[in-house]
Amino acid sequence: MWGRSVQSAIRRYLEHLQNNQHASVHTLQAYKTDLQQFLVVITTQAGGAFAPQELSEAIVRSYSEWLQTQGYRPATISRKFAALRSFLHYLNELGFQVLPEVAETLNAPHEPRKLPRMLDRAELNRLLEAPGSSHSPGHLRDAAILALLYESGFRATELVELRLADVELSQARIQHPSNELESVAIPETIRAIQAYLQDGRPHLVRNPQEVFLFLNQRGKGLTRQGLWLVVKRWAAAAGI
Incomplete structure (x- = not known):
């Protein structure tokens, strides 16, 4: 029985x-x-x-x-x-x-996906300013990431795929990771990226041949999960 x-x-x-x-x-x-x-x-x-x-x-x-x-x-x-x-x-x-x-037939009901909430101008400013003026490698990287996400409109998967060679400092542009024929103007972000390339990335990189632009603390390309943690950290610091 x-x-x-x-x-x-x-x-x-x-x-x-x-x-x-x-x-x-x-x-x-x-x-x-x-x-x-x-x-x-x-x-x-x-x-x-x-x-x-x-x-x-x-x-x-x-x-x-x-x-x-x-x-x-x-x-x-x-x-x-x-x-x-x-x-x-x-x-x-x-x-x-x-x-x-x-x-x-054991299929659970789908959990409804919540639509992302748009930040207002004050919240956005707090988020972009959250890393502050610290010159630590991690802070410089995170400041560049937040600014680039805002100005370029890149998706998370696109941002983590960016390579060092995609940055055109003299033109203040960056190659679009999903379209080889398109580059994106980033006049507001280029200074943050330049600071990261000069004083941040050299302290993170382990392998001189590493091609990815944004690196984690182990010197490897940042993953989507790592990117999410960066945004989550500074959103919390900004009170969002």
């Missing part, structure tokens, strides 16, 4: 995750909690135990609706469904013959 046999299967599944998949303690605890919750909810709703092969789309849908009434965020529901989907596949391996399409 569903109650006892699946309880045993859950234990075997967690052992499988630990011994064969080398799951972390955190992952094991999260999966255990999610699977135990699923077991309790559906047996309560069904008014008793039933066999694993009787698990249907209607039961899964009922569990999904219950989760949403509990105020869980879509990301949390998605995690719970991931645990359940993996477990159902494991049940099949144990010979319980749970229909594959049941597991494939």
Whole structure:
């Protein structure tokens, strides 16, 4: 029956995750909690135990609706469904013959994406001025990044792809990373970039052959995640 046999299967599944998949303690605890919750909810709703092969789309849908009434965020529901989907596949391996399409219907609702809020002029000025007048390599780099993001309109993926050779100091322009035939005028940013190239980047670079314009503390090209952290840091400093 569903109650006892699946309880045993859950234990075997967690052992499988630990011994064969080398799951972390955190992952094991999260999966255990999610699977135990699923077991309790559906047996309560069904008014008793039933066999694993009787698990249907209607039961899964009922569990999904219950989760949403509990105020869980879509990301949390998605995690719970991931645990359940993996477990159902494991049940099949144990010979319980749970229909594959049941597991494939476990789709959590999408979390609505929030539209980015436009900064007003005062907030923008505070952000651009946040790195201050420090001449540390990191501050010089960040000041150039913030100014360039504002003036050029480059996307994050485009900015981190910029190369040293893309900068035209004498013309106060920079090559567009997505269009070899286009360069962008940056008269307001060129001084910040020049300061970074003169007093910032030389202290960050480790390999003289490094081609990327903006470098992290290890001397490598800045990643999108690294760029996001830069903006987040100075936005917080500016009180945004």
